[in-house]
Amino acid sequence: MKRLQQFFNKHTIKQVLDIGTGSGDFVKILNDTFQGEASIIGVDPGEQWLKEARNNFPQNNIRFQCMSGEKLAFDDHTFDVVSIANALHHLQDTTTTLSEMKRVIKPGGWLIICEISDGELNEAQKNQQLLHHFKSFVDRLHGITHRETYTPDEIDAIIAQNRIDIQESFTHLKMKQPKFEEQILDEKYEQMKSLLEELQGRPEYEAKKDQLPLFKERLQKYGFQMAPQHVVIGQVENED
Numbered sequence: 001m002k003r004l005q006q007f008f009n010k011h012t013i014k015q016v017l018d019i020g021t022g023s024g025d026f027v028k029i030l031n032d033t034f035q036g037e038a039s040i041i042g043v044d045p046g047e048q049w050l051k052e053a054r055n056n057f058p059q060n061n062i063r064f065q066c067m068s069g070e071k072l073a074f075d076d077h078t079f080d081v082v083s084i085a086n087a088l089h090h091l092q093d094t095t096t097t098l099s100e101m102k103r104v105i106k107p108g109g110w111l112i113i114c115e116i117s118d119g120e121l122n123e124a125q126k127n128q129q130l131l132h133h134f135k136s137f138v139d140r141l142h143g144i145t146h147r148e149t150y151t152p153d154e155i156d157a158i159i160a161q162n163r164i165d166i167q168e169s170f171t172h173l174k175m176k177q178p179k180f181e182e183q184i185l186d187e188k189y190e191q192m193k194s195l196l197e198e199l200q201g202r203p204e205y206e207a208k209k210d211q212l213p214l215f216k217e218r219l220q221k222y223g224f225q226m227a228p229q230h231v232v233i234g235q236v237e238n239e240d
């Protein structure tokens with residue numbers, strides 16, 4: 001992410017924490033940003049993700065721990081940078097997590113909040129959103145916290161309510177253009193299909209099953225593209 005590199009190239013960053021790290025997609029971005037010179041810890045409550053993350057990142061400067069954002073097992077003022085990427089909408093308690101993130105940041109350190117966002121989407125990005133919202137719907141039926149996508153304004157409001165000063169914000173496109181490769185379209189169709197299969201035997205299945213052929217049609221017509229990510233670099237607001 002060029003803008004992150006430009007922002008941080010004038011600062012020395014040694015200790016970094018990534019919350020809701022999953023299989024480590026954002027850890028890769030952080031490690032590139034800090035040119036492999038920072039020590040990075042990724043935390044996530046899902047042990048299945050961490051197993052994947054540990055395989056993806058065998059480097060000595062990167063490690064992973066099983067932990068929820070709401071209760072971070074680190075001392076106050078430990079990290080130069082604390083990030084959360086695409087996980088805000090998974091949190092049961094956003095305020096507690098952001099206040100934990102603030103607690104473990106060194107004075108003068110930075111928060112990075114990167115979140116997939118709603119807003120003006122092209123048809124290929126709407127396909128990603130349809131899949132994402134369907135996944136969040138199925139997760140909620142299973143009792144798992146998973147909101148639909150926030151708008152950039154909602155993300156900024158959450159940040160401001162939690163007394164984080166926005167230093168810089170920008171939009172990041174993980175996929176610059178809609179993708180039409182058969183393998184990607186098949187994979188997205190299969191993901192939607194298996195989510196629908198999870199609903200079999202429930203009344204929601206009948207209500208949702210017509211979405212699958214429509215989704216296939218839309219994928220073929222418009223392709224698939226990740227929705228834009230809203231990225232904010234912030235600092236803890238002064239208390240006075």
Ligand SMILES: C[S@@+](CC[C@H](N)C(=O)[O-])C[C@H]1O[C@@H](n2cnc3c(N)ncnc32)[C@H](O)[C@@H]1O
Binds near residue numbers: 044046092
């Ligand atoms: C969509 S993934 C994002 C993964 C990665 N950060 C990325 O950008 O690709 C959301 C992650 O949030 C994690 N998560 C869910 N609840 C959480 C919580 N309370 N605290 C921290 N992470 C949580 C999930 O386990 C999942 O790995």
